[in-house]
Amino acid sequence: MFVHVDMDAFYAAVEQRDHPELRGIPIAVGGSASGRGVVQTASYEAREYGVHSAMSGRRAAELCPHITFVRGRLDHYASVGREVREIFHRYTPLVQPLSLDEAFLDVSGSERLFGSAEEIGRRIRHDIQSELNLTASVGIAPRKFAAKIASDLGKPDGFVAVQESELIAFLDPLPIKRLWGVGGVGQKRLEQMGIHKIADIRARSLESMRGRLGQWGEHLWNLANGIDARKVVVDHEAKQISHERTFWTDMSDLESMNAVISFLGEQVGMRLRQNQRACKTVSVKYRREDFQTFQRSQSFASPTDSTAQIIALASDLLSQLRQKHPRPVRLLGVSAGNLTRPGQPKQLSLFEDPSEQADRKVDEVVDRLAKQFGRSAVYRAESHRWIHRDKDS
Numbered sequence: 001m002f003v004h005v006d007m008d009a010f011y012a013a014v015e016q017r018d019h020p021e022l023r024g025i026p027i028a029v030g031g032s033a034s035g036r037g038v039v040q041t042a043s044y045e046a047r048e049y050g051v052h053s054a055m056s057g058r059r060a061a062e063l064c065p066h067i068t069f070v071r072g073r074l075d076h077y078a079s080v081g082r083e084v085r086e087i088f089h090r091y092t093p094l095v096q097p098l099s100l101d102e103a104f105l106d107v108s109g110s111e112r113l114f115g116s117a118e119e120i121g122r123r124i125r126h127d128i129q130s131e132l133n134l135t136a137s138v139g140i141a142p143r144k145f146a147a148k149i150a151s152d153l154g155k156p157d158g159f160v161a162v163q164e165s166e167l168i169a170f171l172d173p174l175p176i177k178r179l180w181g182v183g184g185v186g187q188k189r190l191e192q193m194g195i196h197k198i199a200d201i202r203a204r205s206l207e208s209m210r211g212r213l214g215q216w217g218e219h220l221w222n223l224a225n226g227i228d229a230r231k232v233v234v235d236h237e238a239k240q241i242s243h244e245r246t247f248w249t250d251m252s253d254l255e256s257m258n259a260v261i262s263f264l265g266e267q268v269g270m271r272l273r274q275n276q277r278a279c280k281t282v283s284v285k286y287r288r289e290d291f292q293t294f295q296r297s298q299s300f301a302s303p304t305d306s307t308a309q310i311i312a313l314a315s316d317l318l319s320q321l322r323q324k325h326p327r328p329v330r331l332l333g334v335s336a337g338n339l340t341r342p343g344q345p346k347q348l349s350l351f352e353d354p355s356e357q358a359d360r361k362v363d364e365v366v367d368r369l370a371k372q373f374g375r376s377a378v379y380r381a382e383s384h385r386w387i388h389r390d391k392d393s
Helices: 010-018 057-063 074-091 108-114 117-132 144-154 164-171 184-192 198-202 206-224 254-274 307-324 354-373 381-387
Strands: 002-007 027-029 068-070 095-099 102-106 136-141 159-161 241-251 279-288 293-304 329-339
Touching: 002 074, 002 117, 002 144, 010 027, 010 074, 074 095, 074 102, 074 117, 102 144, 108 117, 117 136, 117 159, 136 144, 144 159, 144 164, 164 198, 184 206, 198 206, 206 293, 241 254, 241 279, 254 307, 254 329, 254 354, 279 307, 293 307, 293 329, 307 329, 307 354
Parallel strands: 027 068, 136 159
Antiparallel strands: 002 102, 002 136, 095 102, 241 329, 279 293, 279 329
């Protein structure tokens, strides 16, 4: 069984826990009423007014004039996030963090020690509340994607468990936007086809979904029918390390796409080094606005964990894809494959380029700062346009 744990309004909840005067009032972490800053997290009191993450501070203040803006403390959130993960590891070593505040757990091998998946989920939720004075929403299901849906439905401070025999009945009445991979654009496309609920996908054949929507249609059909072979993947066991982003609006200009590729390449490089691995191959995933998905890969002469090298190769691959498929895109992804074993010694050249030495030193500094202050504390200039995008402008 899979457990999905999602901390409730994590950054805002930590601030309200640490500062009693902020409890019960609308707050936003990040952003400001007059500046161009972006809200990182909004408390549930602020969400009642329509404030949400990635919204400009100016827009948040318009929706909720009495909102309180709080400067973020990424180093502190990272520290609390580590405490949360320590609780997870009490119950299973199979933990797949998605971010500081969210993770999948496979507890199948732990049930003889700690009881059923439901008991483990309740114990984790209790431990987080009693030890950290924070709330988490927990979803439990026999499929990975369904566990995430379950935790989302229960927020905040929720607990939803779905048994194998209940899976299809649980999924059928839900709106299609609940399925993994359906964003705003995808939802409109499906609704134009007369698909509004997950049951509407199950009513169609695999061939019809694949014929209209390609691989994405097959993916949705599988999920709607409770088919999901994905396992919890711990980073040190992964066959590849990847990051991707789906956009609120389709993207057309190459400069913005390169900013996304830079950001994704940084995340991939950092995770490689954190897990003492290197990659031989880099791939770029490119999904157009018509949902056609393309991928291009290329290998290095020798394995690397250099962020600069990963970004440079991924940018070249993006240019190739852009030239061949010049239509707006709704998703970009960067993945590192053909990974070395954890801790495998890296063969260094006797005649290493000075620029490679400089890149390695930059990576060391960035990794130290990210560990201390959080992944968003420092980043390359190329990533700036994506990280500081304003989705409400």
